[in-house]
Amino acid sequence: MKKVIKLIWVLPILIFGCKEVKEEKPITPPNVIWINADDLGRELACYGNPDIKTPNLDQLAQQGTLYTNAYANAPICSSSRSSQIAGMYPTTINCLDHRTINMTELQDGIKPITEYFKEAGYFIANGSGRDYLKKGGKRDYNFIPDIKYPANDWSERAKGQPFFAQVQIKYPHRVFERHEQNPINPETVTLPGCYPDHPLLKADWALYLESVQKCDDIVGWVMKRLEDEGLADNTAIFFFGDHGRPHLRDKQFLYEGGLQIPLIVRLPEHVDAGKIDKRLVSLVDVAATSLELAGIESKHKMHGKVFIGDEQEKRDYVFGFRQRAGDAPDAxxxxxxxxxxxxxxxxxxxxxxxxxxxxxxxxxxxxxxxxxxxxxxxxxxxxxxxxxxxxxxxxxxxxxxxxxxxxxxxxxxxxxxxxxxxxxxxxxxxxxxxxxxxESEETIQKGKNGSQKYFKTKMKKxxxxxxxxxxxxxxxxxxxxxxxx
Incomplete structure (x- = not known):
């Protein structure tokens, strides 16, 4: 398989007027990091939202490529995350019902991409935001067996070993949290046009934006850490939301608010820095593209398309999928x-x-x-x-x-x-x-029972x-x- 990005860390050998020929450094596989934000729509300053401050994500976009037409293919976390890690649509791997009760094994030779990275000699890790060293990151996969991550943090790898790491950010998932440094006035925010102008909705929306700002803080921490550890120049970073924003007509539905996500990709050496890409991209494409960047070939044919470099594939359509979510069955x-x-x-x-x-x-x-x-x-x-x-x-x-x-x-x-x-x-x-x-009626009822128990517990709280x-x-x-x- 061809590499889509030639990762060279030196200037061309021959430069006009230069008498010396510099020795090329060996080309090493790039590290790959997914920064996955929970329930995040495109409400970022770099996407044009005037009510919010996201300086770290704005900087990441300036150093990489901002995709303006990226979509999740499922509007809820477990279905979307299962799809992401396998590079397959969630129906194809029987992962569409939220927190699938009757889980099955991946079929037809399908493997999560963590297995391909491990086979290629990569260290894999999955951690939770700033709690990286203490806490494993969210998985929420709807298949068996669950992926076993050897560590939360890439620092536990062998010296010089490339890594594939996921940084899971809980924001802006509900319950929303205030951002003390940059509070947002509910009276001045602009609600999306799909919602009526109501004071409660504006107050809720302002808190959502403050939670997005907390997500931005953690992105800044990750970026600084990569710089401090000398890893930034050989690491491909994918930042995205696992699906659309957590609001009434959005999450769990296939309207734009439930499927639209931000996607920012920063490549080693800041290739394509500051680029804005308007092509259609599906979140299922991130797995295929990540493997391609690392020069790794998957053994199963993925639904995802490569959207970076010489081997990129054009996507004409984006598909969305929804089934049961808690006690709300649907298709x-x-x-x-x-x-x-x-x-x-x-x-x-x-x-x-x-x-x-x-x-x-x-x-x-x-x-x-x-x-x-x-x-x-x-x-x-x-x-x-x-x-x-x-x-x-x-x-x-x-x-x-x-x-x-x-x-x-x-x-x-x-x-x-x-x-x-x-x-x-x-x-x-x-x-x-x-x-x-x-799902059988009995299984659906199990989902309903669990959700209604959650509701009673929440009300008591x-x-x-x-x-x-x-x-x-x-x-x-x-x-x-x-x-x-």
Whole structure:
């Protein structure tokens, strides 16, 4: 396999006017680091958000390439992380149901890329942010056996041994945390257009942005450490969110907010520094690209495409997948070509706002929407989300409707694009979905029981009844988020 990046640490041997010929240093395999932020959308200063300060990620983008059209292929952590580490779509490895209850082994010769790195002589590590030395990083894989990481930290490798390390950052996953140095005023933030202008939602959004700033702090710590240890010039760094942002219409759904992620890649010697890349990239591509950078060939054909260097492959479409999440069973698939977006609700009888005990306990918007709707105060287009059922297909023009409110399925002017995406999606799902094992009603009930137990425990912790009314929850959120400010 060709190397996609020729990692040379010296100037060309012959330079005009230079009498000396410098000896070339031996080419050594690059280290590869994944910095994986939990539940992070594109709300960074380097992506144009004016309400937030992310100096370390801004610097990383200046030193590398910022990808403006990168997507996760599942809008929830365990499904996405399983897909990332295998370089395969989560349905193909039976990993789409969140925290899959009836896990299976990876089939068809598929292996996590950690195995390929180990076989090539790499040291592998997985640690948790600044707690790297004390605590292993989040895995959340939906297959067996679990990956055994020999260490949390790359410092435990043999001298000169290349490494593949993951740094797992818990931010901005809920529960959000305040950023004491750079607090954000809820009254001045700009909510995404898919949400109504409501004081509770703005307060929640401001806390989300502060948690993103805490993520940025840890990225700065990682970058400084690489510099201090003399590793920066021979390390490829991939920074990304494991899926989209943790808000009502985003996480767990295949709308843009649930799948859009930031992706910044800094290569050794800062190749392509300051570049902005507008191509479609899927998070499933990071595994294939990481192996290619290290000159390692996978034994199984990955769904991921190489998006860096001489061997890069063009991606025409990005696919999205959603199945059961806690006590909210579902089956949704999506496809986009970057301009047009098709969502296939395979169980359209389920409402968008079916009970999700996790979201009801953690997301103020879940309660705000229910109370406003009950009182007839949730206006269009936001009230669409409260419908008793969904259309089987949703089709959007992302250029004119980036918040995905105007379903164009019945619009004759768009039939050609709708039919094209529908055909590509359904044809590809014949392969991608073939290994997905449907959960039995008994298994789904186990998922529901676990989520509802979580909800009761959370309510007790908050000092609320086990089964609070929406009005009681709303009072709690007002007291916590509004009065606290």
């Amino acid at each position: 949704i698939r999506s496809i986009t070509d970057g301009r047009y977006k098709l969502i296939w609700n395979q169980e359209p009888e389920r409402p968008w706002m079916q009970l999700s005990s996790y979201k009801r306990s953690e997301y103020p918007a879940f309660t705000v929407y229910r109370v406003l709707h009950k009182n007839g105060e949730l206006k269009a287009p936001y009230n669409q989300f409260m419908a008793d059922s969904r259309p089987e297909f949703e089709f959007f023009d992302l250029e004119t409707d980036p918040h995905e409110f105007n379903n164009l399925v019945s619009n004759r002017d768009y039939q050609e694009h709708f039919n094209r995406l529908k055909s590509v999606l359904q044809n590809n799902l014949k392969e991608y979905d073939k290994n997905q094992i449907p 908050l000092g609320l009844p086990e089964a609070p009314s929406d009005e009681e929850l709303l009072l709690y959120w007002n007291k916590t988020l509004i009065k606290a400010n």
